[in-house]
Amino acid sequence: MAEMSRPPDVKLELFSQPRLLAGARALISNIAQRIGFSEIFCGQISLAIDEALCNIINHGYDKRTDGKIMLSIWAIENEPPSLRIVIEDQARQVDPATIQSRNLEDVRPGGLGVYLINEIMDEVKYEKREGGGMRLTMVKLLPTRENCGSVSAANTSQGLGQTHE
Protein backbone atom coordinates (compact mmCIF):
# COMPACT_ATOMS: atom_id res chain seq x y z
CA MET A 1 0.00 0.00 0.00
CA ALA A 2 1.63 3.21 -1.16
CA GLU A 3 2.04 5.95 1.42
CA MET A 4 0.27 9.23 0.72
CA SER A 5 2.68 12.07 0.24
CA ARG A 6 0.18 14.89 0.54
CA PRO A 7 -1.47 15.79 3.87
CA PRO A 8 -5.01 14.52 4.52
CA ASP A 9 -7.91 16.69 3.31
CA VAL A 10 -9.70 16.27 6.61
CA LYS A 11 -8.56 15.25 10.07
CA LEU A 12 -10.96 14.25 12.80
CA GLU A 13 -10.05 13.68 16.42
CA LEU A 14 -12.52 12.32 18.93
CA PHE A 15 -12.72 10.70 22.32
CA SER A 16 -13.49 6.99 22.57
CA GLN A 17 -17.20 7.61 23.16
CA PRO A 18 -19.99 5.63 21.48
CA ARG A 19 -22.16 8.78 21.28
CA LEU A 20 -19.65 10.35 18.86
CA LEU A 21 -19.76 7.49 16.33
CA ALA A 22 -22.82 8.86 14.51
CA GLY A 23 -21.08 12.17 13.79
CA ALA A 24 -17.99 10.41 12.45
CA ARG A 25 -20.20 8.29 10.18
CA ALA A 26 -22.05 11.35 8.91
CA LEU A 27 -18.77 13.05 8.00
CA ILE A 28 -17.29 10.02 6.25
CA SER A 29 -20.49 9.21 4.39
CA ASN A 30 -20.70 12.76 3.13
CA ILE A 31 -17.11 12.84 1.93
CA ALA A 32 -17.61 9.46 0.22
CA GLN A 33 -20.71 10.81 -1.52
CA ARG A 34 -18.73 13.79 -2.80
CA ILE A 35 -16.19 11.43 -4.38
CA GLY A 36 -19.06 9.76 -6.20
CA PHE A 37 -19.84 6.64 -4.14
CA SER A 38 -23.49 5.53 -4.37
CA GLU A 39 -25.71 5.69 -1.32
CA ILE A 40 -25.32 1.98 -0.52
CA PHE A 41 -21.54 2.25 -0.77
CA CYS A 42 -21.52 5.34 1.45
CA GLY A 43 -23.45 3.31 4.00
CA GLN A 44 -20.99 0.42 3.77
CA ILE A 45 -17.97 2.68 4.10
CA SER A 46 -19.55 4.34 7.16
CA LEU A 47 -20.12 0.87 8.57
CA ALA A 48 -16.48 -0.15 8.10
CA ILE A 49 -15.29 3.01 9.89
CA ASP A 50 -17.89 2.54 12.63
CA GLU A 51 -16.68 -1.04 13.18
CA ALA A 52 -13.06 0.06 13.36
CA LEU A 53 -13.95 2.75 15.91
CA CYS A 54 -16.06 0.31 17.96
CA ASN A 55 -13.11 -2.07 18.13
CA ILE A 56 -10.78 0.69 19.32
CA ILE A 57 -13.31 1.66 22.01
CA ASN A 58 -14.07 -1.93 23.07
CA HIS A 59 -10.72 -3.68 22.70
CA GLY A 60 -8.13 -0.91 22.48
CA TYR A 61 -9.42 1.30 25.28
CA ASP A 62 -11.47 -1.39 27.11
CA LYS A 63 -14.56 0.86 26.89
CA ARG A 64 -12.81 3.80 28.58
CA THR A 65 -14.29 7.03 27.23
CA ASP A 66 -11.20 9.23 27.63
CA GLY A 67 -9.04 7.69 24.92
CA LYS A 68 -8.10 9.65 21.82
CA ILE A 69 -8.87 8.48 18.29
CA MET A 70 -7.46 10.31 15.26
CA LEU A 71 -8.78 9.90 11.73
CA SER A 72 -7.02 11.18 8.61
CA ILE A 73 -9.11 11.27 5.47
CA TRP A 74 -8.01 11.66 1.87
CA ALA A 75 -10.75 12.33 -0.67
CA ILE A 76 -8.90 11.33 -3.82
CA GLU A 77 -10.71 12.46 -6.93
CA ASN A 78 -8.37 10.97 -9.50
CA GLU A 79 -5.41 8.62 -9.63
CA PRO A 80 -8.03 6.69 -9.41
CA PRO A 81 -10.98 8.09 -7.40
CA SER A 82 -10.87 6.61 -3.93
CA LEU A 83 -11.26 7.24 -0.24
CA ARG A 84 -8.30 6.63 2.04
CA ILE A 85 -8.77 6.63 5.79
CA VAL A 86 -6.12 6.15 8.46
CA ILE A 87 -7.32 5.61 12.04
CA GLU A 88 -4.79 5.95 14.86
CA ASP A 89 -5.16 5.45 18.60
CA GLN A 90 -3.06 5.60 21.76
CA ALA A 91 -4.56 2.37 23.07
CA ARG A 92 -3.24 -1.13 23.74
CA GLN A 93 -0.78 -2.41 21.14
CA VAL A 94 -1.55 -5.86 19.80
CA ASP A 95 0.08 -8.06 17.22
CA PRO A 96 -1.71 -7.18 13.94
CA ALA A 97 -1.93 -10.92 13.22
CA THR A 98 -4.30 -11.36 16.18
CA ILE A 99 -6.84 -8.98 14.66
CA GLN A 100 -8.80 -11.52 12.69
CA SER A 101 -12.31 -12.25 11.66
CA ARG A 102 -13.85 -15.44 13.02
CA ASN A 103 -15.60 -18.26 11.21
CA LEU A 104 -19.04 -17.00 10.24
CA GLU A 105 -20.54 -20.52 10.25
CA ASP A 106 -20.52 -20.38 14.01
CA VAL A 107 -23.45 -17.99 14.55
CA ARG A 108 -22.96 -16.06 17.79
CA PRO A 109 -23.17 -12.47 18.95
CA GLY A 110 -20.11 -10.40 18.09
CA GLY A 111 -17.06 -11.17 16.04
CA LEU A 112 -18.25 -9.53 12.83
CA GLY A 113 -16.39 -6.22 12.88
CA VAL A 114 -13.07 -7.25 11.34
CA TYR A 115 -14.88 -9.41 8.81
CA LEU A 116 -17.08 -6.49 7.71
CA ILE A 117 -14.09 -4.15 7.44
CA ASN A 118 -12.23 -6.64 5.24
CA GLU A 119 -15.25 -7.32 3.05
CA ILE A 120 -16.11 -3.66 2.52
CA MET A 121 -12.71 -2.04 2.05
CA ASP A 122 -10.29 -2.78 -0.80
CA GLU A 123 -7.15 -2.45 1.33
CA VAL A 124 -6.90 -2.97 5.08
CA LYS A 125 -3.69 -2.83 7.08
CA TYR A 126 -3.18 -2.89 10.86
CA GLU A 127 0.17 -1.75 12.31
CA LYS A 128 1.71 -0.83 15.64
CA ARG A 129 2.47 2.91 15.81
CA GLU A 130 5.99 3.91 16.69
CA GLY A 131 4.91 6.11 19.60
CA GLY A 132 2.38 3.60 21.01
CA GLY A 133 -1.13 2.60 19.94
CA MET A 134 -2.32 1.13 16.67
CA ARG A 135 -2.77 2.39 13.12
CA LEU A 136 -5.38 1.07 10.70
CA THR A 137 -5.12 2.10 7.05
CA MET A 138 -8.09 1.51 4.76
CA VAL A 139 -8.67 2.30 1.10
CA LYS A 140 -11.88 2.04 -0.89
CA LEU A 141 -11.74 2.49 -4.66
CA LEU A 142 -14.68 4.02 -6.49
CA PRO A 143 -16.22 1.15 -8.47
CA THR A 144 -16.35 1.80 -12.18
CA ARG A 145 -18.48 0.01 -14.74
CA GLU A 146 -15.55 -2.28 -15.52
CA ASN A 147 -14.55 -2.74 -11.92
CA CYS A 148 -17.64 -3.51 -9.89
CA GLY A 149 -15.70 -3.99 -6.69
CA SER A 150 -18.73 -4.31 -4.45
CA VAL A 151 -18.84 -6.50 -1.40
CA SER A 152 -20.85 -9.59 -2.50
CA ALA A 153 -20.49 -8.80 -6.20
CA ALA A 154 -19.56 -12.46 -6.08
CA ASN A 155 -22.64 -13.78 -4.34
CA THR A 156 -24.99 -11.74 -6.55
CA SER A 157 -27.23 -10.56 -3.78
CA GLN A 158 -30.18 -8.49 -4.87
CA GLY A 159 -29.80 -5.73 -2.35
CA LEU A 160 -26.31 -4.84 -3.45
CA GLY A 161 -27.00 -5.38 -7.13
CA GLN A 162 -28.68 -2.02 -7.31
CA THR A 163 -25.54 -0.20 -6.40
CA HIS A 164 -23.61 -1.04 -9.53
CA GLU A 165 -24.29 1.86 -11.76
Place this chain on the structure above:
Amino acid sequence: MAEMSRPPDVKLELFSQPRLLAGARALISNIAQRIGFSEIFCGQISLAIDEALCNIINHGYDKRTDGKIMLSIWAIENEPPSLRIVIEDQARQVDPATIQSRNLEDVRPGGLGVYLINEIMDEVKYEKREGGGMRLTMVKLLPTRENCGSVSAANTSQGLGQTHE
Protein backbone atom coordinates in the same frame (compact mmCIF):
# COMPACT_ATOMS: atom_id res chain seq x y z
CA MET B 1 -18.08 33.99 27.69
CA ALA B 2 -16.48 31.49 30.08
CA GLU B 3 -13.54 29.53 28.73
CA MET B 4 -13.94 25.75 28.57
CA SER B 5 -11.56 23.96 30.85
CA ARG B 6 -12.04 20.48 29.41
CA PRO B 7 -10.70 19.51 25.98
CA PRO B 8 -13.15 19.46 23.04
CA ASP B 9 -15.08 16.24 22.41
CA VAL B 10 -14.35 16.43 18.71
CA LYS B 11 -11.73 18.27 16.68
CA LEU B 12 -11.99 18.68 12.93
CA GLU B 13 -9.27 20.04 10.70
CA LEU B 14 -9.82 20.74 7.03
CA PHE B 15 -8.41 22.64 4.10
CA SER B 16 -10.14 25.80 2.90
CA GLN B 17 -12.05 23.96 0.17
CA PRO B 18 -15.72 24.51 -0.61
CA ARG B 19 -16.19 20.80 -1.41
CA LEU B 20 -15.44 19.95 2.25
CA LEU B 21 -18.19 22.17 3.71
CA ALA B 22 -20.91 19.55 3.32
CA GLY B 23 -18.98 17.04 5.44
CA ALA B 24 -18.38 19.59 8.18
CA ARG B 25 -22.10 20.42 8.19
CA ALA B 26 -23.05 16.76 8.40
CA LEU B 27 -20.77 16.26 11.41
CA ILE B 28 -22.01 19.34 13.26
CA SER B 29 -25.66 18.66 12.51
CA ASN B 30 -25.29 15.14 13.83
CA ILE B 31 -23.61 16.21 17.05
CA ALA B 32 -26.29 18.89 17.56
CA GLN B 33 -28.99 16.29 17.07
CA ARG B 34 -27.37 14.10 19.72
CA ILE B 35 -27.54 16.96 22.22
CA GLY B 36 -31.26 17.19 21.52
CA PHE B 37 -31.61 20.06 19.03
CA SER B 38 -34.64 19.73 16.72
CA GLU B 39 -34.15 19.19 13.01
CA ILE B 40 -34.73 22.86 12.15
CA PHE B 41 -32.22 23.95 14.79
CA CYS B 42 -29.66 21.42 13.55
CA GLY B 43 -30.11 22.95 10.10
CA GLN B 44 -29.64 26.47 11.43
CA ILE B 45 -26.54 25.54 13.43
CA SER B 46 -25.06 23.87 10.34
CA LEU B 47 -25.82 27.05 8.42
CA ALA B 48 -24.02 29.24 10.96
CA ILE B 49 -20.93 27.02 10.79
CA ASP B 50 -21.10 26.89 7.01
CA GLU B 51 -21.24 30.71 6.86
CA ALA B 52 -18.27 31.04 9.19
CA LEU B 53 -16.26 28.59 7.06
CA CYS B 54 -17.29 30.35 3.82
CA ASN B 55 -16.04 33.64 5.25
CA ILE B 56 -12.70 32.14 6.21
CA ILE B 57 -12.34 30.68 2.70
CA ASN B 58 -13.49 33.87 0.92
CA HIS B 59 -12.10 36.65 3.09
CA GLY B 60 -9.46 35.03 5.30
CA TYR B 61 -7.74 32.91 2.65
CA ASP B 62 -8.96 34.89 -0.41
CA LYS B 63 -10.36 31.65 -1.91
CA ARG B 64 -7.02 29.84 -1.67
CA THR B 65 -7.68 26.13 -1.13
CA ASP B 66 -4.54 25.29 0.84
CA GLY B 67 -5.38 27.12 4.07
CA LYS B 68 -5.99 25.22 7.29
CA ILE B 69 -9.20 25.52 9.30
CA MET B 70 -9.49 23.95 12.76
CA LEU B 71 -12.80 23.33 14.52
CA SER B 72 -13.12 22.37 18.19
CA ILE B 73 -16.51 21.09 19.25
CA TRP B 74 -17.93 20.63 22.73
CA ALA B 75 -21.16 18.65 22.99
CA ILE B 76 -22.28 19.81 26.43
CA GLU B 77 -25.08 17.66 27.79
CA ASN B 78 -25.66 19.54 31.03
CA GLU B 79 -24.64 22.77 32.68
CA PRO B 80 -26.96 23.64 30.58
CA PRO B 81 -27.17 21.53 27.38
CA SER B 82 -25.42 23.41 24.60
CA LEU B 83 -23.10 23.20 21.65
CA ARG B 84 -19.86 25.15 21.71
CA ILE B 85 -17.78 25.52 18.57
CA VAL B 86 -14.46 27.30 18.17
CA ILE B 87 -13.18 27.86 14.63
CA GLU B 88 -9.55 28.86 14.14
CA ASP B 89 -7.59 29.71 11.02
CA GLN B 90 -4.10 30.78 9.96
CA ALA B 91 -5.45 33.40 7.57
CA ARG B 92 -5.43 37.18 7.42
CA GLN B 93 -5.90 38.89 10.78
CA VAL B 94 -8.54 41.59 10.81
CA ASP B 95 -9.88 43.86 13.52
CA PRO B 96 -12.87 41.93 14.97
CA ALA B 97 -14.84 45.19 14.86
CA THR B 98 -14.72 45.13 11.05
CA ILE B 99 -16.54 41.81 10.91
CA GLN B 100 -20.05 43.16 10.82
CA SER B 101 -23.36 42.41 9.25
CA ARG B 102 -24.69 44.97 6.80
CA ASN B 103 -28.07 46.69 6.66
CA LEU B 104 -30.56 44.14 5.37
CA GLU B 105 -32.85 46.83 3.92
CA ASP B 106 -30.38 47.23 1.12
CA VAL B 107 -31.15 44.04 -0.84
CA ARG B 108 -28.07 42.91 -2.73
CA PRO B 109 -26.14 39.68 -3.24
CA GLY B 110 -23.86 38.79 -0.34
CA GLY B 111 -23.39 40.30 3.06
CA LEU B 112 -25.65 37.90 4.96
CA GLY B 113 -23.14 35.53 6.57
CA VAL B 114 -22.25 37.47 9.71
CA TYR B 115 -25.89 38.45 10.17
CA LEU B 116 -27.01 34.81 10.00
CA ILE B 117 -24.29 33.72 12.43
CA ASN B 118 -25.35 36.37 14.94
CA GLU B 119 -29.04 35.59 14.57
CA ILE B 120 -28.61 31.84 14.92
CA MET B 121 -26.03 31.51 17.69
CA ASP B 122 -26.47 32.70 21.29
CA GLU B 123 -22.88 33.83 21.71
CA VAL B 124 -20.50 34.93 18.95
CA LYS B 125 -17.00 36.26 19.51
CA TYR B 126 -14.25 37.04 16.96
CA GLU B 127 -10.64 37.40 18.18
CA LYS B 128 -7.15 37.58 16.75
CA ARG B 129 -5.15 34.44 17.63
CA GLU B 130 -1.85 34.94 19.35
CA GLY B 131 0.10 32.95 16.77
CA GLY B 132 -1.63 34.52 13.75
CA GLY B 133 -5.04 34.01 12.17
CA MET B 134 -8.49 34.46 13.67
CA ARG B 135 -10.60 32.63 16.26
CA LEU B 136 -14.39 32.56 16.24
CA THR B 137 -16.17 31.20 19.32
CA MET B 138 -19.86 30.34 19.08
CA VAL B 139 -22.30 28.88 21.59
CA LYS B 140 -25.84 27.68 21.00
CA LEU B 141 -27.98 26.78 24.02
CA LEU B 142 -30.56 24.04 23.74
CA PRO B 143 -33.93 25.84 23.85
CA THR B 144 -36.18 24.65 26.63
CA ARG B 145 -39.91 25.18 26.96
CA GLU B 146 -39.26 28.23 29.12
CA ASN B 147 -36.43 29.52 27.00
CA CYS B 148 -37.52 29.40 23.37
CA GLY B 149 -34.34 31.01 22.14
CA SER B 150 -35.08 30.49 18.47
CA VAL B 151 -34.08 32.83 15.73
CA SER B 152 -37.14 34.97 14.90
CA ALA B 153 -39.06 33.88 17.98
CA ALA B 154 -39.70 37.61 17.95
CA ASN B 155 -41.07 37.97 14.46
CA THR B 156 -43.42 34.99 14.90
CA SER B 157 -42.75 33.48 11.52
CA GLN B 158 -44.73 30.36 10.80
CA GLY B 159 -41.87 28.26 9.51
CA LEU B 160 -39.86 28.56 12.65
CA GLY B 161 -42.83 28.40 14.97
CA GLN B 162 -42.91 24.66 14.51
CA THR B 163 -39.49 24.22 16.01
CA HIS B 164 -40.39 25.25 19.53
CA GLU B 165 -41.13 22.05 21.22
Place this chain on the structure above:
Amino acid sequence: MNDTDQIEVTTEVLEGTTIIKPIGEIDLSRAPSLRHHLNEAQAAKPGTLVIDLAEVPYMDSSGVATLVEAMQIARRNKSRIILCSMQERVKSIFEIARLDAVFTIVENREIALET
Protein backbone atom coordinates in the same frame (compact mmCIF):
# COMPACT_ATOMS: atom_id res chain seq x y z
CA MET C 1 -26.01 5.87 29.20
CA ASN C 2 -27.08 9.29 28.03
CA ASP C 3 -30.67 10.18 27.28
CA THR C 4 -29.90 10.20 23.59
CA ASP C 5 -28.48 6.70 23.91
CA GLN C 6 -31.99 5.44 24.65
CA ILE C 7 -33.58 4.01 21.57
CA GLU C 8 -37.20 4.85 20.96
CA VAL C 9 -39.26 1.66 20.70
CA THR C 10 -42.95 0.93 20.25
CA THR C 11 -44.17 -2.43 21.51
CA GLU C 12 -47.45 -4.14 20.61
CA VAL C 13 -48.55 -7.29 22.38
CA LEU C 14 -51.02 -9.44 20.43
CA GLU C 15 -52.27 -12.99 21.10
CA GLY C 16 -49.01 -14.98 21.33
CA THR C 17 -47.08 -12.44 19.29
CA THR C 18 -45.13 -9.39 20.36
CA ILE C 19 -44.11 -6.74 17.82
CA ILE C 20 -41.19 -4.49 18.64
CA LYS C 21 -40.43 -1.50 16.46
CA PRO C 22 -37.21 0.38 17.25
CA ILE C 23 -36.82 3.86 15.78
CA GLY C 24 -33.45 5.33 14.76
CA GLU C 25 -29.89 4.24 14.11
CA ILE C 26 -28.67 1.23 16.10
CA ASP C 27 -24.98 1.41 16.89
CA LEU C 28 -22.66 0.84 19.86
CA SER C 29 -24.30 3.71 21.76
CA ARG C 30 -27.87 2.45 21.33
CA ALA C 31 -27.48 -1.34 21.17
CA PRO C 32 -27.60 -1.64 25.01
CA SER C 33 -30.96 0.13 25.03
CA LEU C 34 -32.29 -2.17 22.28
CA ARG C 35 -31.05 -5.22 24.23
CA HIS C 36 -32.95 -3.98 27.26
CA HIS C 37 -36.21 -3.69 25.29
CA LEU C 38 -35.75 -7.10 23.66
CA ASN C 39 -35.00 -8.78 27.00
CA GLU C 40 -38.12 -7.24 28.46
CA ALA C 41 -40.28 -8.46 25.59
CA GLN C 42 -38.73 -11.94 25.69
CA ALA C 43 -39.23 -12.27 29.46
CA ALA C 44 -42.96 -12.73 28.73
CA LYS C 45 -42.05 -15.65 26.40
CA PRO C 46 -44.17 -14.76 23.37
CA GLY C 47 -44.56 -17.55 20.77
CA THR C 48 -43.34 -15.13 18.10
CA LEU C 49 -41.34 -11.93 18.41
CA VAL C 50 -41.57 -9.70 15.34
CA ILE C 51 -38.89 -7.02 15.08
CA ASP C 52 -40.08 -4.34 12.67
CA LEU C 53 -37.03 -2.51 11.30
CA ALA C 54 -38.89 -0.08 9.01
CA GLU C 55 -37.63 2.91 11.00
CA VAL C 56 -34.02 1.76 11.38
CA PRO C 57 -31.92 3.46 8.69
CA TYR C 58 -28.59 2.11 9.99
CA MET C 59 -27.28 -0.78 12.04
CA ASP C 60 -23.73 -1.79 12.92
CA SER C 61 -22.41 -5.09 14.27
CA SER C 62 -23.36 -4.06 17.82
CA GLY C 63 -26.98 -4.02 16.68
CA VAL C 64 -26.59 -7.28 14.79
CA ALA C 65 -25.00 -8.90 17.86
CA THR C 66 -28.02 -7.86 19.91
CA LEU C 67 -30.35 -9.52 17.41
CA VAL C 68 -28.24 -12.69 17.33
CA GLU C 69 -28.39 -12.78 21.13
CA ALA C 70 -32.18 -12.39 21.02
CA MET C 71 -32.35 -15.25 18.53
CA GLN C 72 -30.37 -17.49 20.88
CA ILE C 73 -32.75 -16.64 23.73
CA ALA C 74 -35.70 -17.39 21.44
CA ARG C 75 -34.24 -20.80 20.59
CA ARG C 76 -33.87 -21.64 24.26
CA ASN C 77 -37.50 -20.54 24.80
CA LYS C 78 -38.59 -22.58 21.76
CA SER C 79 -40.08 -19.41 20.27
CA ARG C 80 -39.47 -17.60 16.98
CA ILE C 81 -38.03 -14.30 15.86
CA ILE C 82 -39.03 -12.68 12.58
CA LEU C 83 -37.36 -9.54 11.20
CA CYS C 84 -39.48 -7.45 8.87
CA SER C 85 -39.44 -4.26 6.77
CA MET C 86 -35.66 -4.03 6.66
CA GLN C 87 -34.28 -1.02 4.77
CA GLU C 88 -31.86 -1.71 1.91
CA ARG C 89 -28.85 -0.29 3.78
CA VAL C 90 -29.50 -2.51 6.79
CA LYS C 91 -30.18 -5.56 4.63
CA SER C 92 -26.76 -5.06 3.14
CA ILE C 93 -24.99 -5.76 6.47
CA PHE C 94 -27.00 -8.97 6.99
CA GLU C 95 -25.97 -10.10 3.52
CA ILE C 96 -22.30 -9.29 3.99
CA ALA C 97 -22.32 -11.10 7.34
CA ARG C 98 -24.25 -13.98 5.69
CA LEU C 99 -26.94 -13.69 8.32
CA ASP C 100 -29.72 -13.24 5.78
CA ALA C 101 -30.04 -17.02 5.68
CA VAL C 102 -29.82 -17.43 9.45
CA PHE C 103 -32.66 -15.05 10.34
CA THR C 104 -36.23 -15.23 9.09
CA ILE C 105 -36.45 -11.95 7.20
CA VAL C 106 -39.73 -10.96 5.53
CA GLU C 107 -40.87 -8.03 3.43
CA ASN C 108 -43.41 -6.45 5.76
CA ARG C 109 -45.34 -6.71 8.98
CA GLU C 110 -48.41 -8.32 7.36
CA ILE C 111 -46.33 -11.22 6.05
CA ALA C 112 -44.59 -11.49 9.42
CA LEU C 113 -47.93 -11.91 11.17
CA GLU C 114 -49.09 -14.56 8.68
CA THR C 115 -45.85 -16.53 8.78
Place this chain on the structure above:
Amino acid sequence: MNDTDQIEVTTEVLEGTTIIKPIGEIDLSRAPSLRHHLNEAQAAKPGTLVIDLAEVPYMDSSGVATLVEAMQIARRNKSRIILCSMQERVKSIFEIARLDAVFTIVENREIALET
Protein backbone atom coordinates in the same frame (compact mmCIF):
# COMPACT_ATOMS: atom_id res chain seq x y z
CA MET D 1 -14.84 23.24 -10.27
CA ASN D 2 -15.03 19.53 -9.60
CA ASP D 3 -17.62 17.27 -11.18
CA THR D 4 -19.43 17.02 -7.89
CA ASP D 5 -19.57 20.81 -7.71
CA GLN D 6 -21.92 20.78 -10.69
CA ILE D 7 -25.50 21.08 -9.57
CA GLU D 8 -28.04 18.90 -11.31
CA VAL D 9 -30.76 21.05 -12.86
CA THR D 10 -33.82 20.32 -14.98
CA THR D 11 -35.08 23.14 -17.17
CA GLU D 12 -38.51 23.40 -18.82
CA VAL D 13 -39.25 26.15 -21.31
CA LEU D 14 -42.95 26.96 -21.71
CA GLU D 15 -44.67 29.85 -23.50
CA GLY D 16 -43.05 32.91 -21.88
CA THR D 17 -42.11 31.00 -18.74
CA THR D 18 -39.00 29.02 -17.88
CA ILE D 19 -38.97 26.61 -14.95
CA ILE D 20 -35.64 25.70 -13.39
CA LYS D 21 -35.42 22.93 -10.83
CA PRO D 22 -32.04 22.49 -9.12
CA ILE D 23 -31.44 19.23 -7.25
CA GLY D 24 -29.26 18.94 -4.14
CA GLU D 25 -27.67 21.16 -1.53
CA ILE D 26 -26.68 24.65 -2.68
CA ASP D 27 -23.59 25.94 -0.89
CA LEU D 28 -20.36 27.72 -1.74
CA SER D 29 -19.19 24.76 -3.83
CA ARG D 30 -22.34 24.56 -5.96
CA ALA D 31 -23.55 28.17 -6.12
CA PRO D 32 -21.33 28.95 -9.15
CA SER D 33 -22.94 26.09 -11.06
CA LEU D 34 -26.43 27.33 -10.15
CA ARG D 35 -25.46 30.85 -11.24
CA HIS D 36 -24.35 29.44 -14.59
CA HIS D 37 -27.72 27.72 -15.14
CA LEU D 38 -29.69 30.80 -14.08
CA ASN D 39 -27.66 33.07 -16.36
CA GLU D 40 -28.28 30.72 -19.25
CA ALA D 41 -32.03 30.68 -18.62
CA GLN D 42 -32.17 34.46 -18.20
CA ALA D 43 -30.22 35.10 -21.40
CA ALA D 44 -33.40 34.07 -23.29
CA LYS D 45 -35.32 36.75 -21.35
CA PRO D 46 -38.37 34.75 -20.30
CA GLY D 47 -41.30 36.81 -18.96
CA THR D 48 -41.31 34.68 -15.83
CA LEU D 49 -38.60 32.49 -14.35
CA VAL D 50 -39.91 29.92 -11.86
CA ILE D 51 -37.27 28.39 -9.59
CA ASP D 52 -38.64 25.16 -8.14
CA LEU D 53 -36.78 24.40 -4.90
CA ALA D 54 -38.61 21.17 -4.01
CA GLU D 55 -35.40 19.14 -4.29
CA VAL D 56 -33.13 21.56 -2.44
CA PRO D 57 -32.80 20.40 1.17
CA TYR D 58 -30.20 23.01 2.11
CA MET D 59 -29.05 26.45 1.00
CA ASP D 60 -26.46 28.79 2.47
CA SER D 61 -25.92 32.51 1.83
CA SER D 62 -23.92 31.71 -1.33
CA GLY D 63 -27.09 30.18 -2.77
CA VAL D 64 -29.21 33.06 -1.54
CA ALA D 65 -26.77 35.58 -3.08
CA THR D 66 -27.12 33.79 -6.41
CA LEU D 67 -30.91 34.12 -6.25
CA VAL D 68 -30.69 37.80 -5.27
CA GLU D 69 -28.40 38.36 -8.26
CA ALA D 70 -30.89 36.61 -10.55
CA MET D 71 -33.64 38.85 -9.18
CA GLN D 72 -31.62 41.94 -10.00
CA ILE D 73 -31.11 40.68 -13.54
CA ALA D 74 -34.84 39.98 -13.82
CA ARG D 75 -35.63 43.52 -12.70
CA ARG D 76 -33.34 44.94 -15.37
CA ASN D 77 -35.05 42.70 -17.93
CA LYS D 78 -38.48 43.75 -16.63
CA SER D 79 -39.29 40.11 -16.00
CA ARG D 80 -40.31 38.20 -12.86
CA ILE D 81 -38.83 35.52 -10.64
CA ILE D 82 -41.03 33.22 -8.57
CA LEU D 83 -39.63 30.73 -6.02
CA CYS D 84 -41.80 27.71 -5.31
CA SER D 85 -41.95 24.50 -3.27
CA MET D 86 -39.36 25.64 -0.74
CA GLN D 87 -38.53 23.13 2.00
CA GLU D 88 -38.97 24.27 5.61
CA ARG D 89 -35.22 24.29 6.30
CA VAL D 90 -34.55 26.52 3.32
CA LYS D 91 -37.50 28.79 4.10
CA SER D 92 -35.95 29.36 7.48
CA ILE D 93 -32.88 31.10 5.97
CA PHE D 94 -35.08 33.39 3.85
CA GLU D 95 -37.01 34.33 6.97
CA ILE D 96 -33.93 34.98 9.09
CA ALA D 97 -32.48 37.12 6.29
CA ARG D 98 -35.89 38.84 5.91
CA LEU D 99 -35.92 37.94 2.23
CA ASP D 100 -39.27 36.17 2.43
CA ALA D 101 -40.94 39.52 1.77
CA VAL D 102 -38.51 40.49 -1.00
CA PHE D 103 -39.00 37.39 -3.15
CA THR D 104 -42.30 36.08 -4.49
CA ILE D 105 -42.45 32.72 -2.76
CA VAL D 106 -45.37 30.40 -3.44
CA GLU D 107 -46.41 27.00 -2.17
CA ASN D 108 -46.08 24.92 -5.33
CA ARG D 109 -45.43 24.90 -9.05
CA GLU D 110 -49.12 25.04 -9.98
CA ILE D 111 -49.60 28.29 -8.08
CA ALA D 112 -46.36 29.64 -9.56
CA LEU D 113 -47.67 29.04 -13.08
CA GLU D 114 -51.01 30.72 -12.32
CA THR D 115 -49.43 33.75 -10.61
